[in-house]
Amino acid sequence: MKNKLIVLLFISLLLGSFKTETIEDSIDGFAGASNSTFEPQILDSVSGASSEYDDEDEEDEEDDRYDD
């Protein structure tokens, strides 16, 4: 009985994971590609990397302002 419940639990978890992530993301995971499932966002946020836009763009914008 318990074994059947455990198997059922893992089947549900597998089906649940199909709902939350795309199969393409899982295939990409083999190649090490970043995608919506395996994105390095957590690492970026911790290491303080900018994600919205590049620092260079920010500098350019500032330069433009001074040019005016």
Place this chain on the structure above:
Amino acid sequence: MIFTFSLVFLLSVAALFLYKPLHKYKYVFYLIALVIALALHEGGNYITYGYTGLSFFIVVMYSGVLDKGTLRKRLFQVRAEYAVIGSIFIFPHMLGYIEFLLEEIPLSEITLNYIFGLLTIFVIVPLFITSFQFIRRKMGYKRWKKLHQYAYLFYVLVGLHLITINNERQLFYIIIFASYGLLKISMLGKIYYTKSKVKRLELDK
């Protein structure tokens, strides 16, 4: 999680039908795992993210709470092998993140999931070394068994490490580790109840 759970099923089926070669040629499988781990130890992939090792540990973990039967018997025959292979696959994940922590993150910004992850390393290393049969023989069964009780601490730390990452997979981790905890507690409760019942019967005699 598709990869993780698919691998859990694959490993369970492999244990069911291939338990003999998995046990007999364990050192060949260790070598294959080591070669794969070394080849894929850099960049982001299922090994460096820790998912491959996790799948092996889930199988090892849950084999301990199964009811007596063929599946439990077969899994127990390859449990040690799966634990060693799981450890081999988890080392690139650990070493990669240690390097990342030392180089990129200031001490004040280390989050809880990293702390649990680091603590896991202290538990897994002695467990991994003593998982090899020749070391187990040298240690003696009682000492080995006592040390390997720390596997439960390892499961707790891995669970906390994963849950505190706080990503979209958090619910999956909670379900996996909470279910295991409940099953283990109910199993221990049953054992305790049976033992105390036997003791009572002996005293009545």
